[in-house]
Amino acid sequence: MKILVCISNVPDTTSKINFTDDNSRFDTSGVQFVINPNDEFGLTRAMWFKEKGGATVHVATVGEATTEPTIRKALAIGADEAIRVDAEPTDGFFVATQLAEVVKQGGYDLVICGRESIDYNGGMVPGIMASLLGMNFVNTCIGLEADGDQATAVREIDGGKETLRTTLPLIIAGQKRLVEESDLKIPNMRGIMMARQKKLNVVPPVEASPASEDLRFEKPAPKGAVTLVDATQVGELVRLLHSEAKVI
Amino acid sequence: MSVLVYTESENGKFRKNALEVASYGSEVARLLGSSATALSINNENPSQLGDYGIASVLEVTDEALDPFNANAYAQLVADAAAQAGAKVVILSSSADAKFMAGLLAGKLKAGYVPNVVGLPESTSPLVVRRTAFSNKGFANTKILTDIKIIGLSKNAFGVVENKVEAKVEAFSASLDSSLFSTASVEVDKVVGKATIADADIVVSGGRGLKGPENWGMIEELADVLGAATACSKPVSDLGWRPHSEHVGQTGKPVASNLYIAIGISGAIQHLAGVNAAKTKVVINIDPEAPFFKAADYGIVGDAFEVVPELIEKLKEFKAQNA
Numbered sequence: 001m002k003i004l005v006c007i008s009n010v011p012d013t014t015s016k017i018n019f020t021d022d023n024s025r026f027d028t029s030g031v032q033f034v035i036n037p038n039d040e041f042g043l044t045r046a047m048w049f050k051e052k053g054g055a056t057v058h059v060a061t062v063g064e065a066t067t068e069p070t071i072r073k074a075l076a077i078g079a080d081e082a083i084r085v086d087a088e089p090t091d092g093f094f095v096a097t098q099l100a101e102v103v104k105q106g107g108y109d110l111v112i113c114g115r116e117s118i119d120y121n122g123g124m125v126p127g128i129m130a131s132l133l134g135m136n137f138v139n140t141c142i143g144l145e146a147d148g149d150q151a152t153a154v155r156e157i158d159g160g161k162e163t164l165r166t167t168l169p170l171i172i173a174g175q176k177r178l179v180e181e182s183d184l185k186i187p188n189m190r191g192i193m194m195a196r197q198k199k200l201n202v203v204p205p206v207e208a209s210p211a212s213e214d215l216r217f218e219k220p221a222p223k224g225a226v227t228l229v230d231a232t233q234v235g236e237l238v239r240l241l242h243s244e245a246k247v248i
Numbered sequence: 249m250s251v252l253v254y255t256e257s258e259n260g261k262f263r264k265n266a267l268e269v270a271s272y273g274s275e276v277a278r279l280l281g282s283s284a285t286a287l288s289i290n291n292e293n294p295s296q297l298g299d300y301g302i303a304s305v306l307e308v309t310d311e312a313l314d315p316f317n318a319n320a321y322a323q324l325v326a327d328a329a330a331q332a333g334a335k336v337v338i339l340s341s342s343a344d345a346k347f348m349a350g351l352l353a354g355k356l357k358a359g360y361v362p363n364v365v366g367l368p369e370s371t372s373p374l375v376v377r378r379t380a381f382s383n384k385g386f387a388n389t390k391i392l393t394d395i396k397i398i399g400l401s402k403n404a405f406g407v408v409e410n411k412v413e414a415k416v417e418a419f420s421a422s423l424d425s426s427l428f429s430t431a432s433v434e435v436d437k438v439v440g441k442a443t444i445a446d447a448d449i450v451v452s453g454g455r456g457l458k459g460p461e462n463w464g465m466i467e468e469l470a471d472v473l474g475a476a477t478a479c480s481k482p483v484s485d486l487g488w489r490p491h492s493e494h495v496g497q498t499g500k501p502v503a504s505n506l507y508i509a510i511g512i513s514g515a516i517q518h519l520a521g522v523n524a525a526k527t528k529v530v531i532n533i534d535p536e537a538p539f540f541k542a543a544d545y546g547i548v549g550d551a552f553e554v555v556p557e558l559i560e561k562l563k564e565f566k567a568q569n570a
């Protein structure tokens with residue numbers, strides 16, 4: 001089985017978010033970039049297929065050279081080879097078009113993405129790719145088994161979960177629970193050394209136009225101070241929620 | 249630029265998000281100087297959408313479409329958009345709508361903007377405001393394609409009554425069997441309990457509650473309020489509560505009207521996922537807990553004293569307002 005894990009390079013969850021150039025761009029200064037948390041679960045699941053079933057695992061990212069440390073980390077975790085499409089990831093449609101091309105060229109049986117990138121929260125790249133490639137697709141995936149070309153996937157739905165039967169080639173968008181958090185792979189020294197020898201193929205983008213454009217960013221308005229209610233006056237909270245906030 | 253609204257039903261009834269996207273869609277259509285058509289699938293009373301300003305409904309009844317199937321639904325929405333001549337398609341933020349959104353965008357070669365928080369900032373070009381960076385920012389996003397897909401955040405617009413007469417017309421699309429190559433085998437869903445996705449109120453517990461045996465009062469509080477229960481990440485990691493209750497940046501997003509956080513410190517990743525809730529209440533023993541900076545109302549106190557008292561006061565309130 002040949003697996004591609006699509007990795008988006010995102011600010012660490014603790015990052016302070018600021019904007020620059022007259023609020024037209026995200027300010028990356030001082031920001032630590034990491035593998036998108038949703039993609040980390042998928043990468044670990046891919047490693048499981050590699051260890052148990054001898055799958056080959058490639059990782060791909062659409063991004064400029066600055067994303068290479070994140071890709072190297074994925075190689076150190078155990079991916080066999082990496083592909084970087086050398087382009088700024090302008091929007092979901094553009095990225096999906098680039099990754100669809102990588103999938104076509106590589107002939108992958110399984111493509112593992114994440115439910116969403118935690119930066120722009122698009123949640124669209126895997127679905128658009130599936131549509132462009134005519135591949136089966138399961139979103140918010142929290143369980144995946146494959147046997148030959150048959151696959152069983154579990155997805156999270158509002159208020160529960162659903163089990164789906166499908167076939168490879170398949171694209172999933174994973175998230176927490178796809179693997180146990182305690183099983184998440186982190187790079188060790190040997191992995192980091194080995195990653196240096198692995199292939200990181202840089203490919204040019206294919207012709208594609210973005211479908212949307214972020215014109216301007218803004219931070220949420222500063223919050224007013226909290227209204228504190230004394231612990232002995234709990235009834236007052238009920239009153240405020242009813243007559244002031246009007247939520248009960 | 250006419251508008252197509254995809255409305256979701258469950259057991260033959262509209263979900264609340266359906267009424268919200270209908271309300272929103274009819275207002276967007278008005279701004280565009282056009283009209284809104286809704287697509288309704290397996291609903292007992294599609295004309296109800298007229299109460300929310302929808303003058304035209306395409307009604308689909310087909311057993312094959314139950315339960316939800318993302319590929320088939322995406323095809324249906326695409327066909328309905330073509331039928332209605334719609335240039336703007338509006339979806340909710342439910343799990344099913346988000347599953348379908350990318351597939352639909354690919355099919356229609358349409359720009360899709362999720363997590364939209366209000367009416368368009370401008371209609372020509374179409375610019376919408378959405379959250380980004382897990383609620384730590386907003387973006388004004390221009391959609392560049394001919395057909396445009398808007399994903400509305402839950403509770404961003406609300407359910408707004410605006411009665412018109414809805415003309416309901418039967419609609420069917422030719423759904424090729426290949427659309428069902430990914431098929432549901434089993435749906436495992438809590439019944440008779442509010443879910444985090446749909447509930448107006450969410451009551452959430454953190455590690456401050458010390459152990460799973462103490463969740464009785466959280467459930468009772470949720471019960472009195474008709475709320476869904478939720479928890480912080482470590483609580484689900486420790487197995488005190490099911491994973492499906494984990495909210496935050498890496499868990500489920502919360503966008504309810506009221507969010508009550510009990511024994512939760514308010515870590516940045518937790519807040520990122522719950523900041524979209526309209527009113528936030530924190531109950532925490534530590535006045536320095538970061539959640540107090542994010543909350544609208546707070547009580548500094550021991551949850552084991554405050555919560556039972558709150559339950560009593562709410563019961564009294566309900567008895568008086570019944």
Ligand SMILES: Cc1cc2nc3c(=O)[nH]c(=O)nc-3n(C[C@H](O)[C@H](O)[C@H](O)COP(=O)(O)OP(=O)(O)OC[C@H]3O[C@@H](n4cnc5c(N)ncnc54)[C@H](O)[C@@H]3O)c2cc1C
Binds near residue numbers: 013
């Ligand atoms: C990549 C990443 C992603 C993450 N994603 C999420 C996420 O999606 N969601 C999430 O929740 N977390 C997430 N976290 C974890 C987050 O950083 C915090 O560790 C977590 O939110 C803390 O949970 P807590 O508030 O329940 O526990 P604690 O931080 O331990 O807080 C417990 C609180 O309870 C209070 N308390 C104690 N006793 C009482 C009492 N008797 N009465 C009242 N209050 C009391 C304490 O004062 C304290 O504030 C993530 C972390 C990382 C690194």
Ligand SMILES: Nc1ncnc2c1ncn2[C@@H]1O[C@H](COP(=O)(O)O)[C@@H](O)[C@H]1O
Binds near residue numbers: 036038061117120
């Ligand atoms: N620039 C990118 N390079 C590679 N994969 C990406 C990129 N952007 C998004 N993805 C993949 O698509 C998923 C969903 O991303 P998004 O649609 O941006 O929220 C991510 O979890 C990744 O798996």
